[in-house]
Amino acid sequence: MLSLNRVSKQYGNFMALEEIDLEFTQGVYALLAPNGAGKTTLIKMLATLIFPTKGEILWNGDDIIALDAAYRDLIGYLPQDFGYYRNHTPREFLRYMAAVKCLKREQVAQRIDELLDLVGLSDVRDKKMRKFSGGMIQRVGIAQAMLNNPRILILDEPTAGLDPKERVRFRNLISSLSKDRIVILSTHIVSDIETIASSVILIKDRRLFAQDSPGSICQQLNGKIFETDAVDDLDIPHLLLTERQENGQTITRFASEQGSGEARSVTPNLEDVFLYVYRDEER
Ligand SMILES: Nc1ncnc2c1ncn2[C@@H]1O[C@H](COP(=O)(O)OP(=O)(O)OP(=O)(O)O)[C@@H](O)[C@H]1O
Ligand SMILES: [Mg+2]
Incomplete structure (x- = not known):
């Protein structure tokens, strides 16, 4: 060892x-x-x-x-x-x-x-x-x-x-x-x-x-990662993670302590963790 x-x-x-x-x-x-x-x-x-x-x-x-x-x-x-x-x-x-x-x-x-x-x-x-x-x-x-x-x-x-x-x-x-x-x-x-x-x-x-x-x-972020196709309507404090295109829509992934309306809770992945942990670092 x-x-x-x-x-x-x-x-x-x-x-x-x-x-x-x-x-x-x-x-x-x-x-x-x-x-x-x-x-x-x-x-x-x-x-x-x-x-x-x-x-x-x-x-x-x-x-x-x-x-x-x-x-x-x-x-x-x-x-x-x-x-x-x-x-x-x-x-x-x-x-x-x-x-x-x-x-x-x-x-x-x-x-x-x-x-x-x-x-x-x-x-x-x-x-x-x-x-x-x-x-x-x-x-x-x-x-x-x-x-x-x-x-x-x-x-x-x-x-x-x-x-x-x-x-x-x-x-x-x-x-x-x-x-x-x-x-x-x-x-x-x-x-x-x-x-x-x-x-x-x-x-x-x-x-x-x-x-x-x-x-x-990844489990550390359980319940904190969400996806939405209406990011502009989000009325809760959140950290934007990633975006992707799906069927002509922009799906935004974000981290938040609380869920909101249409946003779906999703399983955290390692990229979420990386973006979340190092959120205050320059990119
Ligand atoms: N010989 C050195 N003298 C002074 N500072 C140093 C020296 N080597 C590294 N540093 C500093 O120590 C910190 C860590 O550097 P290090 O090279 O270990 O980081 P790293 O994670 O490998 O970065 P990268 O992803 O760019 O390779 C940096 O701020 C770097 O400027
Ligand atoms: Mg290095």
């Missing part, structure tokens, strides 16, 4: 995260928060690239900083902006990363081919990456993070720049990778994790706001 005990991170005088308590056992943990909320800060601490100002991060009770290389052997990490040589092929890039990670040469070749197969890049394993789509690059990134078959796979905004088809493919891949490990990923895009996250972590105002299954998180 990986756990954070009252972890705070300060950059100079700026407090980025404050007294975060978290536990990770197995499954997909989605760090869902708007830009600048501290997702990368948290992830870099988990990857031991930066260190908590206060508090501790423990792997099965041992401080990850003290575990040092033994901990790093357990993790795979995809940074928010991962660097690669455009003229490398996926195979060359993975060979290079395996050398950086000091993996044993004899095991590497087969592992690389297995991983490229897993992420669906076998066909292009010897093509230069300069012509790859965003989704293909991200899959190479996931493959390099998987080289050491990590117990803990940490992905910072792995879906940035993916098209809809690539997003579906990504979700399936992450689901399959999470069977026997901890996967921690950050995103501010709800649909990327709604169906695959076993646990959603919301950070707000530098602190942990909630950690729960998507279903339980």
Whole structure:
């Protein structure tokens, strides 16, 4: 088990995260928060690239900083902006990363081919990456993070720049990778994790706001989410969430403490929660 005990991170005088308590056992943990909320800060601490100002991060009770290389052997990490040589092929890039990670040469070749197969890049394993789509690059990134078959796979905004088809493919891949490990990923895009996250972590105002299954998180808004096709007639305090077109009508979804006339009560989804929780943040 990986756990954070009252972890705070300060950059100079700026407090980025404050007294975060978290536990990770197995499954997909989605760090869902708007830009600048501290997702990368948290992830870099988990990857031991930066260190908590206060508090501790423990792997099965041992401080990850003290575990040092033994901990790093357990993790795979995809940074928010991962660097690669455009003229490398996926195979060359993975060979290079395996050398950086000091993996044993004899095991590497087969592992690389297995991983490229897993992420669906076998066909292009010897093509230069300069012509790859965003989704293909991200899959190479996931493959390099998987080289050491990590117990803990940490992905910072792995879906940035993916098209809809690539997003579906990504979700399936992450689901399959999470069977026997901890996967921690950050995103501010709800649909990327709604169906695959076993646990959603919301950070707000530098602190942990909630950690729960998507279903339980959504339940917090039970009875507070409504839809109407006559938003202009609403006479109650409300927060506009989303709009959609249906049979030529504009259906407006909103949050309110109370119902009103024609408005239908609907089941809250994770997007509602995100818009509601971060309602005061700039968009
Ligand atoms: N090295 C640093 N020095 C000073 N402030 C920093 C540093 N790194 C991050 N910050 C600040 O800490 C806050 C959290 O940044 P962080 O990158 O962790 O957020 P994020 O949730 O990953 O954002 P994004 O969605 O844009 O990637 C921001 O206000 C950022 O400006
Ligand atoms: Mg970030």
